[in-house]
Amino acid sequence: MLTSLPAMLYHPCYSELDLPAQHRYPITKYQALYQQLLSIGVPVSAFSLSTPISSEQLAQVHCPHYIRSLQDGSILPKAMRRIGFPWSEQLF
Numbered sequence: 531m532l533t534s535l536p537a538m539l540y541h542p543c544y545s546e547l548d549l550p551a552q553h554r555y556p557i558t559k560y561q562a563l564y565q566q567l568l569s570i571g572v573p574v575s576a577f578s579l580s581t582p583i584s585s586e587q588l589a590q591v592h593c594p595h596y597i598r599s600l601q602d603g604s605i606l607p608k609a610m611r612r613i614g615f616p617w618s619e620q621l622f
């Protein structure tokens with residue numbers, strides 16, 4: 531039996547990405563999982579509200595051109611297809 535739970539990150543925006551009606555990704559699953567964990571007794575205090583990553587942190591794992599293209603929407607359509615979501619400011 532667990533005596534303490536590890537911190538879990540959650541933010542409501544995870545389920546708020548505006549996707550086309552027939553998009554294959556079940557975006558509401560994050561909110562549903564959060565609600566399910568609360569319903570089985572996981573305390574709200576077990577969750578930490580996630581915060582956006584800084585540009586410096588992002589640059590540690592992605593090249594500046596890729597970051598810029600995602601930020602300003604100039605990313606190539608082929609790259610967006612690989613990501614699997616339509617580009618939006620909300621996504622970035």
